[in-house]
Amino acid sequence: MKALDELTFDNRFARLGDAFSTHVLPEPLDEPRLVVASKAAMALLDLDPAVAETPVFAELFGGHKLWAEAEPRAMVYSGHQFGGYTPQLGDGRGLLLGEVYNEAGEHWDLHLKGAGMTPYSRMGDGRAVLRSSIREFLASEALHALGIPTSRALCVIGSSTPVWREKQERGAMVLRLAHSHIRFGHFEYFYYTKKPEQQAELAEHVLNLHYPECREQPEPYLAMFREIVERNAEMIAKWQAYGFCHGVMNTDNMSILGITFDFGPFAFLDDFDAHFICNHSDHEGRYSFSNQVPIGQWNLSALAQALTPFISVDALKEALGLYLPLYQAHYLDLMRRRLGLTTAEDADQQLVERLLKLMQNSGVDYTLFLRHLGDEPAALAVARLRDDFVDLAGFDAWAEQYKARVARDGDYTQEQRRERMHAVNPLYILRNYLAQNAIAAAESGDYSEVRRLHDLLTRPFEEQAGMEQYAQRPPDWGKHLEISCSS
Numbered sequence: 001m002k003a004l005d006e007l008t009f010d011n012r013f014a015r016l017g018d019a020f021s022t023h024v025l026p027e028p029l030d031e032p033r034l035v036v037a038s039k040a041a042m043a044l045l046d047l048d049p050a051v052a053e054t055p056v057f058a059e060l061f062g063g064h065k066l067w068a069e070a071e072p073r074a075m076v077y078s079g080h081q082f083g084g085y086t087p088q089l090g091d092g093r094g095l096l097l098g099e100v101y102n103e104a105g106e107h108w109d110l111h112l113k114g115a116g117m118t119p120y121s122r123m124g125d126g127r128a129v130l131r132s133s134i135r136e137f138l139a140s141e142a143l144h145a146l147g148i149p150t151s152r153a154l155c156v157i158g159s160s161t162p163v164w165r166e167k168q169e170r171g172a173m174v175l176r177l178a179h180s181h182i183r184f185g186h187f188e189y190f191y192y193t194k195k196p197e198q199q200a201e202l203a204e205h206v207l208n209l210h211y212p213e214c215r216e217q218p219e220p221y222l223a224m225f226r227e228i229v230e231r232n233a234e235m236i237a238k239w240q241a242y243g244f245c246h247g248v249m250n251t252d253n254m255s256i257l258g259i260t261f262d263f264g265p266f267a268f269l270d271d272f273d274a275h276f277i278c279n280h281s282d283h284e285g286r287y288s289f290s291n292q293v294p295i296g297q298w299n300l301s302a303l304a305q306a307l308t309p310f311i312s313v314d315a316l317k318e319a320l321g322l323y324l325p326l327y328q329a330h331y332l333d334l335m336r337r338r339l340g341l342t343t344a345e346d347a348d349q350q351l352v353e354r355l356l357k358l359m360q361n362s363g364v365d366y367t368l369f370l371r372h373l374g375d376e377p378a379a380l381a382v383a384r385l386r387d388d389f390v391d392l393a394g395f396d397a398w399a400e401q402y403k404a405r406v407a408r409d410g411d412y413t414q415e416q417r418r419e420r421m422h423a424v425n426p427l428y429i430l431r432n433y434l435a436q437n438a439i440a441a442a443e444s445g446d447y448s449e450v451r452r453l454h455d456l457l458t459r460p461f462e463e464q465a466g467m468e469q470y471a472q473r474p475p476d477w478g479k480h481l482e483i484s485c486s487s
Helices: 039-044 049-053 055-061 130-146 184-192 196-210 212-216 220-242 292-306 313-320 323-338 348-362 366-373 378-388 392-409 414-422 432-443 448-457
Strands: 021-023 033-037 073-075 079-081 084-086 094-101 107-113 152-158 162-164 168-178
Touching (some): 033 448, 039 130, 039 152, 049 055, 196 212, 196 220, 220 313, 220 323, 292 313, 292 323, 366 414, 378 392, 432 448
Antiparallel strands (some): 073 094, 094 107, 152 168, 162 168
């Protein structure tokens, strides 16, 4: 394991030059202190987890110190925000400190969020508050534990720096890790500003570093776009299967790698609600839970437009046509597994849709229903879960269909069924009220709940002794928390 001063930097994006980013130094936080760190994320950099408790750790990721090899840069990009194009955005409160490669040869961006003003701050203060930093940290590591592609979070550093939002809060920084922080909006920026040389340089950079296998194809850029389409289809299928709402799927928040990126007003479903809107600024429901699938396609179409200098329109349309079938295949495969099914039948999609409609109409807890469906044999499980539903006749009809489907699926023991279903159905998810409880304690200077919740969510499928209260339905107040982009 390495010490902090043993990291090896190779700042490939910085070498693209000033057309792509601006050199900016982080603004230090007052009295930086460790709130929480992820041992799993530290391992990606081969870091000894013990270094998180040292003063220099908080100083480095609180903006006070910098490696000599680091080259902090604020990236420039644009994007479609709620459907409207914004010509210039960029890292308004984040900095790409540099790129580190580990002993396995993997490159990881070190991206410090909340690092102060940049040329792209657009009247903002460039800061992040403690609550938003904690939420991003917990979400990143929780999604990873669920098997959903995501950026990672190494740590949150708190401070005494005052920051004004709706009220005075404390500033914080979160250190985010990803193989790249390039977004759809990077390509849009150079396309709409009519800078073909830089756009070509960006495309070569992404192709060579992140999709090198596409070089072997007759049309490398088209092969790369197809891969981006497939990765996004799979990612959003996992969002939908696990009830995750991103909340602000602007094209500047979509990663070129197909990973969950830029957490703002996210939420996991409590009661199943296909129309759930987690962002209280989303007045028209553009980014509602059910709209995430078509919005994913819309965003890919926006990226396709920016790639027309490299790929024919007909080829782009054909590649975009792969999105919905790929999404449906990934989604249905995961939902079959969540229902304990090992084979495929044509009527499985109808089985899933009927269940979700019943859950919607009865306000059934999405996560707990699927978890408890695997606790017992199918007949006993549905009998025990029946009382959660208002439409008993409708549920009984579905239950008969489900029991018959399970009987046709194969010959296996209940223990095998339970083990298989519990491996894909979490007992613990990052419910908004759990995050809020941890945030409230942290804002009072007690970081123990943040750390406890983080540890719990790294093992979401494993029942953990003494943690029963984290596997309960939320209280009424916890179902109606409003989350804004500023959080």
